[in-house]
Amino acid sequence: MPASEREQAAAAERLFFALWPDDALRRRLAQCRERLANDGNGRPVPAENLHLTLAFLGRTDTRQRACVEAMADAIRCPAFELQLNRTGYWPRPRVLWIAPSEMPEALKGLAAALHGGAEGCGLSLDARPYRAHLTLMRKLARPPGDARCPPLRWSVDRFVLVRSTTLPQGVKYDVVREWGLGE
Numbered sequence: 001m002p003a004s005e006r007e008q009a010a011a012a013e014r015l016f017f018a019l020w021p022d023d024a025l026r027r028r029l030a031q032c033r034e035r036l037a038n039d040g041n042g043r044p045v046p047a048e049n050l051h052l053t054l055a056f057l058g059r060t061d062t063r064q065r066a067c068v069e070a071m072a073d074a075i076r077c078p079a080f081e082l083q084l085n086r087t088g089y090w091p092r093p094r095v096l097w098i099a100p101s102e103m104p105e106a107l108k109g110l111a112a113a114l115h116g117g118a119e120g121c122g123l124s125l126d127a128r129p130y131r132a133h134l135t136l137m138r139k140l141a142r143p144p145g146d147a148r149c150p151p152l153r154w155s156v157d158r159f160v161l162v163r164s165t166t167l168p169q170g171v172k173y174d175v176v177r178e179w180g181l182g183e
């Protein structure tokens with residue numbers, strides 16, 4: 001590998017595009033999480049880490065990052081509302097999640113544009129169908145009971161690019177760029 005490529009590979013970061021709740025919504029999500037699983041079953045996602053992934057890029061070097069940022073600059077997407085009104089449990093990853101039962105066209109279009117754009121920058125993304133959700137808890141030993149949360153309304157007017165770093169005490173997310181939605 002030439003030295004310039006080695007440097008770029010060494011500078012690679014783990015990145016993903018996401019919708020990032022404001023503090024008020026984070027509090028309501030944390031309340032919902034406590035209502036659903038409060039018996040020591042599973043590991044809560046820290047309130048400051050709660051997010052909805054739009055596109056997971058994985059290891060991204062500096063050249064690819066510049067490419068995906070330029071791609072995101074060119075995206076035009078209206079603001080939209082999400083109703084987080086469905087919770088569920090996926091047994092294989094053992095996660096408890098909350099999601100909108102209806103996917104607004106704007107969200108579908110935004111996620112698809114980011115996926116397609118990132119692939120155009122040479123990244124290979126997860127080929128499974130996109131399922132919008134926020135993970136509330138991980139590593140549940142057993143499915144949660146039948147407690148429910150009131151629906152949470154989310155007015156989405158921006159999306160962000162996040163760097164994910166694995167630390168001994170857990171994962172740390174840093175928002176590195178943000179883009180507004182609207183006309």
Ligand code: ATP
Nearest residue numbers: 014016051052053055056126135164165166170171
């Ligand atoms: P950790 O992997 O350290 O336990 P994490 O899963 O929260 O923590 P990342 O692996 O960086 O951190 O993932 C960031 C976000 O992207 C999470 O919402 C995760 O569920 C999602 N994600 C991770 N890998 C993929 C993938 N291959 N396809 C789609 N989404 C993914």
Ligand code: MG
Nearest residue numbers: 056164166171
């Ligand atoms: Mg992960």
